[in-house]
Amino acid sequence: MPRAIKSVKGTRDFLPPETRLWSAVEETARRVFDTYGYEEIRTPVLEETDLFVRSVGESTDIVGKEMYTFLDKKGRSLTLRPENTASVVRAFVQHGLANQPLPAKLFYIGPQFRYERPQKGRYRQFHQIGAELIGDPGPETDAELLLMLLRFLGELGFRDLLVQLNTVGDDESRAAYREGLRSFLEPLRQQLGEDSRRRLDSNPLRILDTKSPEERELLKGAPELAEFLSEESRDHFDGLRRALDRFGVAYEIEPRLVRGLDYYTRTVFEIISEGLGAQDAIVGGGRYDGLVAELGGPELPGIGFAIGEDRLIEVLPERFSQAVAASEPVVVIPVGEVPAVEALDLAERLRAEGLAVSAELSGRSVKAALKKADRSGARLAILIGEEELGEGLVTLRDLKAADQSTVPRADLVARVEEIL
RNA sequence: GUGAGCGUAGCUCAAUAGGUAGAGCUCCUGACUGUGGCUCAGGUGGUUGUGGGUUCGAGCCCCAUCGCUCACCCCA
Incomplete structure (x- = not known):
C-alpha cells in the first residue's frame, strides 16, 4: 500500500461545515469594508525576497528566520509572503495608483506563510484579513480605520474589545529615542539576556516589550519615547486620541507596544482576545509613513491593519456562528x-x-x-x-x-x- | 531554534504486571416490500504514526524519526 500523504506541518485543511464560517466572516468583512469605500486587492503569494527585506526589515525575526525563501529555476530568490502590507504597497507603486484619487483604500483576504513552530493560534500557513489606506496623513484617518475595524468586529458579535494603542513617533523621534535608550542600556549590557544584547545593537526598541521580569525591572528607569517625540508626532497622537474619544472607542495606551516590523511609524495598535493562550493578538497594525517611498514610490503616508483570521474564528462569538445557516x-x-x-x-x-x-x-x-x-x-x-x-x-x-x-x-x- | 506532554478504527477512547486489539459514536443493511428521529440485530472499517532494538513474545519497554499539542521566542 502506498504511503498516505498528509498535509504539510503547520498547514490545515478546512472542512465543512467550518468553511461556512470562514465564508461568512469574509462576506461580513467585504460588506463592512465596502461601506467605508475600500476595494479588494489580490496580490501574488510569491514575491521577490528583497521586498520583505526592505519593508519588514532585515533585523526582524520574520525576515531573519521565519520566511519560506527559495531559489527558483533561474536562481531568483523568492519568498512566500509572510504578511501582505509590503505586497500591497509594492502593487500600489508598480501600477502608479498614486495617480488615482487619493487616498487609496484597499483590503485583502488571503493566506500568509511563516516558518515557525506551530502552536495554538500559530500556523505556518495562516490567514489575514487586512486593510491599507495610502495617501492621507491625518489622525482622523487613523481613527476612521480603527472605527472600520471595530465595526467589522462588532458585526461578528465581538463586544468590549480593547484597543491597545501607542505611538512610536516619526523617523527623527525614533532615531533620537533609539540613541537615548541605547545610552541608558549600554552600561547594563551584561545584565541583559542574549537576545536583548543583540537587539541593543540592531534594534533597541524591541527590548522594550521583553517578557523577562529581570529585564522589565531594569527598564523601569529607562527613558520613555514620549520624551523624544517630535511636536508633529505628539500632535498626531493627541489628535487620534481626541477622535477616538469622540466616537467612544475603548482604548488604552500601552507605552511598551512597539511591534516587530520595521516599517511602522507613529500610530501602532493591537487588539488581543482571551481564549487564545499565548498567541492572543487577533489584530495588529499601524502607520507606515515611510514605506511607500522606501519601496520606490512617492512620499506618501500609509496606515493599515491585519486581522488573524484563524485566531478570529477560534474565538468567534457563538451568536455569530449559530446564525450561519x-x-x-x-x-x-x-x-x-x-x-x-x-x-x-x-x-x-x-x-x-x-x-x-x-x-x-x-x-x-x-x-x-x-x-x-x-x-x-x-x-x-x-x-x-x-x-x-x-x-x-x-x-x-x-x-x-x-x-x-x-x-x-x-x-x-x-x-x-x-x-x- | 529550545523545552515538555502525547500519537490505537473517520471521531472519542479501552486493552489488568509485556501474552498476539475492543467499545461507543459515525457510516451501510435489515427487523418495518411508499415514510425519519427510539429500540434491536448484523456489517464495513486497524500491517497500534514510521523505522530499528530488547524479548520466546511489544499497543505497552529502549532508541531514532515524523506528526500533533502546549509553552519559550515571535507575532496575526
Whole structure:
C-alpha cells in the first residue's frame, strides 16, 4: 500500500461545515469594508525576497528566520509572503495608483506563510484579513480605520474589545529615542539576556516589550519615547486620541507596544482576545509613513491593519456562528419504482427558483433516505411517488413537524418557501 | 531554534504486571416490500504514526524519526 500523504506541518485543511464560517466572516468583512469605500486587492503569494527585506526589515525575526525563501529555476530568490502590507504597497507603486484619487483604500483576504513552530493560534500557513489606506496623513484617518475595524468586529458579535494603542513617533523621534535608550542600556549590557544584547545593537526598541521580569525591572528607569517625540508626532497622537474619544472607542495606551516590523511609524495598535493562550493578538497594525517611498514610490503616508483570521474564528462569538445557516434545507426522494432521474428533474426545477435542494439519487430506500435527510438537518422532504406522479402531485413532508400533505407541483415552490 | 506532554478504527477512547486489539459514536443493511428521529440485530472499517532494538513474545519497554499539542521566542 502506498504511503498516505498528509498535509504539510503547520498547514490545515478546512472542512465543512467550518468553511461556512470562514465564508461568512469574509462576506461580513467585504460588506463592512465596502461601506467605508475600500476595494479588494489580490496580490501574488510569491514575491521577490528583497521586498520583505526592505519593508519588514532585515533585523526582524520574520525576515531573519521565519520566511519560506527559495531559489527558483533561474536562481531568483523568492519568498512566500509572510504578511501582505509590503505586497500591497509594492502593487500600489508598480501600477502608479498614486495617480488615482487619493487616498487609496484597499483590503485583502488571503493566506500568509511563516516558518515557525506551530502552536495554538500559530500556523505556518495562516490567514489575514487586512486593510491599507495610502495617501492621507491625518489622525482622523487613523481613527476612521480603527472605527472600520471595530465595526467589522462588532458585526461578528465581538463586544468590549480593547484597543491597545501607542505611538512610536516619526523617523527623527525614533532615531533620537533609539540613541537615548541605547545610552541608558549600554552600561547594563551584561545584565541583559542574549537576545536583548543583540537587539541593543540592531534594534533597541524591541527590548522594550521583553517578557523577562529581570529585564522589565531594569527598564523601569529607562527613558520613555514620549520624551523624544517630535511636536508633529505628539500632535498626531493627541489628535487620534481626541477622535477616538469622540466616537467612544475603548482604548488604552500601552507605552511598551512597539511591534516587530520595521516599517511602522507613529500610530501602532493591537487588539488581543482571551481564549487564545499565548498567541492572543487577533489584530495588529499601524502607520507606515515611510514605506511607500522606501519601496520606490512617492512620499506618501500609509496606515493599515491585519486581522488573524484563524485566531478570529477560534474565538468567534457563538451568536455569530449559530446564525450561519445549515445547507440543503430540502431533499427530493423518489419512492417505489419512480426513477432517480425524476427526483433530479424536480430538484433542478426548484434550484432554478433559487432553493437549496439535494436529490436522493443513490437508490436507497425511502426509509434510509428520510433518515439521512433528517440527520443532515434538512427541513423538508419531497416524495415523488408513482401514485401521485401521473396527477402532477408530490408529497411534501415537514421533517420537524412530522406531518405531510399532497400538493400540486405548480404550488410546490410557494408552499416550500412558506415553510422555510 | 529550545523545552515538555502525547500519537490505537473517520471521531472519542479501552486493552489488568509485556501474552498476539475492543467499545461507543459515525457510516451501510435489515427487523418495518411508499415514510425519519427510539429500540434491536448484523456489517464495513486497524500491517497500534514510521523505522530499528530488547524479548520466546511489544499497543505497552529502549532508541531514532515524523506528526500533533502546549509553552519559550515571535507575532496575526
